[in-house]
Amino acid sequence: MEAFQLLSRGGLNFDKKRFKNDVKLFQGSASISVDKDTQEETDGSELPAELDFFKYAQGGSTSKRKAPSKEAAQSKKRKLSPGPDETAAPPLVAKQRVTAKGSKVPQAIETFEELGERYGLSNQLLANLSKNGFSTPTGIQSHGVPILLDSRDLAAIAPTGTGKTIAYLLPILGTLKTPNGKADGSGVRAVIVAPTRELAHQIHNECLKLAEGRKWRIVLFSKATANTLADKNVRDKVDIIISTPLRLVASLQAGTLNLNNVRHLVLDEADRLLDAEFLSQIQEVVAACSRTDIQKAVFSATLPAGAEKIAMEMLRDPIRVVVGLKDTPLPLITQTLTYVRDDHSKLPSLLQYLAQPYNPPLLVFTSTQPRASSLAEELVLNNILNVDCLHAGMTKKEREDAMSRMRKGESWVMISTEVMARGMDFKGVREVINYDFPTSVQSYVHRIGRTGRAGREGKAVTYFTDDDAPHLKTIANVLLQSGSTVPEWMLKLPKPSKMKRKSMGKVKRAEVVNPARKIGRNDAIKKRDMIAGSKRREKKLAAKEESKAD
């Protein structure tokens, strides 16, 4: 059985003693990095003297550490080899614990074929699963699919990259049966909501692959398609809409969309959709889905208590499934917390990191759009190859182009903001760098979850400065929970107050990552082109000289 399935499958009693060798394999990764001008290396027991965190901590030592740099050794082994999707699955693994709470929980499946026997899932759907390489269900698929096919409401919490998309798409397609609502009256029958355009697009693609061979009309809701669907005759033939909340609400308010035949409503990245920014839009969508027998499901890798309460109130007699530990990254991701003295020291640290062989594509998260653009420019000016940037301040076309380069493996370093943190599935991303500290545990879990997908190994590095220190313990606990070892002094830091927790990652940072450089984007591009031109001329000249010598 593939490592991915093993890792993410259910198994109610995870016996740590019995699997102690596997457990060991998961441990020993939170560490510690490179000691040059701007970064300090720390190990499990001692605190670098320069770190002034004792103002937060009670106890610990001030002596300098002497631990060897495990990171440096590892980086020597790294190869610069862009190849988005070919990473091998890891050789281990332990089963993840699954808890399913609710009344009359349906039995989980072991194989997709059981769905044919138990629920009459069509051979075509089963064939499409296998055609896409989905031979064995993951944990959330084993447990979640029967629940949804039993027409139950579901709150599903499962780690990043463990196949939640298929867990809700498969039952929807399995239940819709005939296309164009012939048997079910007219009008859209399923709505899937996602927080970003890019994620909605990705879900749409997954849905098309799974639906291949059937004539279901599956629409990615955009300005253009919303206009087309304003015509009721067209709209009535649509089976599934995949959309961001705002787009749906705009059409509902314009009276050009009707959701009163919707039988399935899925909120992907539910905690994000139920936060203050989206909540009223989601409430409007839910209210518009007026069928009393509608099935609702919420999915996410994280579901903090507040969001869970709202979700549970929205669902009817729900079953709550949790795979692994809530709000916890997969142990497949090697996590590192790296000290950098201050914000200005991050750029040299990153350049130093990129000067070593690394595994592209690499995803780098900044806290704001201007910082993402500024960092991308700086990398280009420093001759880093194939740098790209994607944030919500870019035009639709720019975002689509950046996505397309990323999918084709043409981007080696992608700089982004929270917009890319959730749901995006680039299987080949092997390294994530949190250039700016995440704003919450959830943000951390989702950002680093862009690597370590579908059973592959990944690596996540998080830079922290003195300003981030009050929140270090919160993230250190996440590392610990996911099986990484964490320096003891970090765990001795006091717990931040509720007030403090809210300020996590919200340090005031300059818009430009290199304040020494005050040039605009155009100047940066000009300079890059000039450098490239001069290199080309040099090469030409050298070639001429060579041929003369011959």
Ligand SMILES: Nc1ncnc2c1ncn2[C@@H]1O[C@H](COP(=O)(O)OP(=O)(O)OP(=O)(O)O)[C@@H](O)[C@H]1O
């Ligand atoms: N049964 C399966 N076997 C093998 N691969 C699978 C299976 N199900 C899904 N995958 C693959 O796993 C990857 C991750 O799936 P998906 O994007 O649905 O994860 P997710 O749990 O929704 O992650 P996130 O929380 O980040 O949104 C995808 O590339 C998908 O094709």
